[in-house]
Amino acid sequence: MANVIAGISSHLPERIVTNDELSQALDTSHEWIFTRTGIEKRHIAATNEFSSDLGITAAMVALGKAGVAPKDVDAIIVSTTTADRRFPSCACRIQGEIGAARAFAFDINAACAGFIYGLAVADSMMNSMRLKNVLLVAAETLTKFVDWSDRATCVLFGDGAGAFVLQTVDDPAAGGIIATKLYSDGTEAKYNSILSHGGPQNGNRGYITMVGRAVFKYAIDCMASSMNEILEENKMTIDDIDWIIPHQANKRILESMCKIRDFPIEKLIVTTQEHANTSSASIPLALSQAMADGKVKSGDTLLFTAMGAGLVWGASIVRI
Numbered sequence: 001m002a003n004v005i006a007g008i009s010s011h012l013p014e015r016i017v018t019n020d021e022l023s024q025a026l027d028t029s030h031e032w033i034f035t036r037t038g039i040e041k042r043h044i045a046a047t048n049e050f051s052s053d054l055g056i057t058a059a060m061v062a063l064g065k066a067g068v069a070p071k072d073v074d075a076i077i078v079s080t081t082t083a084d085r086r087f088p089s090c091a092c093r094i095q096g097e098i099g100a101a102r103a104f105a106f107d108i109n110a111a112c113a114g115f116i117y118g119l120a121v122a123d124s125m126m127n128s129m130r131l132k133n134v135l136l137v138a139a140e141t142l143t144k145f146v147d148w149s150d151r152a153t154c155v156l157f158g159d160g161a162g163a164f165v166l167q168t169v170d171d172p173a174a175g176g177i178i179a180t181k182l183y184s185d186g187t188e189a190k191y192n193s194i195l196s197h198g199g200p201q202n203g204n205r206g207y208i209t210m211v212g213r214a215v216f217k218y219a220i221d222c223m224a225s226s227m228n229e230i231l232e233e234n235k236m237t238i239d240d241i242d243w244i245i246p247h248q249a250n251k252r253i254l255e256s257m258c259k260i261r262d263f264p265i266e267k268l269i270v271t272t273q274e275h276a277n278t279s280s281a282s283i284p285l286a287l288s289q290a291m292a293d294g295k296v297k298s299g300d301t302l303l304f305t306a307m308g309a310g311l312v313w314g315a316s317i318v319r320i
């Protein structure tokens with residue numbers, strides 16, 4: 001048996017906001033944003049467009065590519081830190097809207113590492129509950145949770161969604177999810193390095209705050225060590241990997257990680273310039289873009305890694 005990726009898609013809101021447009025309302029510049037992060041633009045959801053709306057479109061396209069009817073979906077798992085409401089979940093809304101009547105549905109929140117957490121949860125549920133078709137969606141509207149007067153954070157984020165249709169097949173050599181590895185560290189300094197203050201603690205929606213330089217360092221350490229450990233545990237080396245697709249927070253983080261920790265930069269997929277930081281949606285968005293660009297091809301072995309608020313981080317090896 002193998003849990004393969006039968007369909008992949010992504011979806012972005014229509015509105016594109018460039019760095020130059022941001023600098024008209026904020027004391028910043030394209031030059032500052034681009035040199036520090038690699039970001040050139042981001043997509044921003046409309047006022048009445050929420051994470052589940054982006055997820056619904058991504059889900060329907062992925063199901064179409066996989067040739068799976070919504071009625072045949074067994075479970076819907078949605079990774080989001082920016083759910084439309086406290087409850088019901090985005091997953092339940094998506095289930096209702098796409099007509100996946102047989103599926104059970106729930107959200108998970110593992111911040112920017114949520115897609116990797118979602119892959120791990122889906123993989124183990126498919127094995128333990130004998131599920132055939134699982135829809136994994138990552139849908140985020142971070143721009144609804146930034147303080148637009150804080151130039152140190154608001155320029156970093158964008159909105160978007162991605163979806164995988166995961167399917168159990170009999171052939172154990174079919175590839176799909178080869179391994180996943182998850183980590184958390186909620187000790188005080190790390191817990192406080194990036195957070196959204198919203199909720200009962202302070203009674204408002206909550207805006208993102210961040211200790212940028214600490215997060216920069218944690219991101220490199222966490223992503224690099226998780227990649228090394230997952231490769232070692234699976235008796236693989238970086239030579240067995242065709243493409244490294246990390247969480248797209250910041251181009252400088254990704255390039256520094258490759259340089260300092262000796263990962264081949266030519267295997268690195270970077271789409272930060274197009275999407276900015278879309279939290280857990282960034283890996284499926286980057287993968288979809290790399291496939292559309294003709295870089296990633298069917299049969300390639302991919303190494304995903306991500307780190308986010310918590311701290312939470314992890315890595316996954318998949319063959320598509």
Ligand code: ACO
Binds near residue numbers: 216
């Ligand atoms: N435009 C112009 N100036 C700015 C801006 C801006 N948008 N933002 C901050 N500055 C100013 C600061 O006010 C400061 O000015 P001062 O020296 O007069 O006080 C100066 O630039 C330097 O500020 P720093 O915060 O020290 O800038 P730094 O070089 O560290 O870059 C950045 C900031 C880009 C956030 C960097 O720390 C970083 O990339 N950190 C990683 C954070 C990240 O990517 N987080 C994503 C979320 S977490 C995740 O997804 C894993």
